[in-house]
Amino acid sequence: MKRPLAWALALLALILHIPAGAQDVLSGKKMYGGYCASCHGADGKGNGWMAKHLSRRPPPLASLARDYGGAFPVELVRHVIDGRRQVDLHGPREMPIWGFVFQEDFAQGYMRPKLDEALARQRIDALIDYLKQIQE
Secondary structure: OHHHHHHHHHHHHHHHHHHHHHHHHOOHHHHHHHHHHHHHOOOOOOOOOOHHHOOOOOOOOOOHHHHOOOOOOHHHHHHHHHOOOOOHHHOOOOOOOHHHHHOEEOOOOOOOOEEOHHHHHHHHHHHHHHHHHOOO
């Protein structure tokens, strides 16, 4: 009887661990550190270590609300992060197109990730929430 109980407890621990790991993936702060800080800086002021290697300086993200008259431009930021619908008026794009990256769910398959539009939206929303928190 002890062996089935041990297996059940091990399975339960694994199941309970998965949501915590998934939540970490959706942490806006962690995503910002992994995807954005190298160009936009850890403080969101456009001074990341990669900034000097780019032909255009990355914009400061910590002042977006101030730059847009006191209101954080949610839909503009969502569009720029996603990047899958290029707008010619915005000019050339040096920033990576994160929408393609964020829609891949590698937890579903080892070599062939599942494309998940809802997951992309959740990840972009998490980044937007974090960017709202770092506004000056």
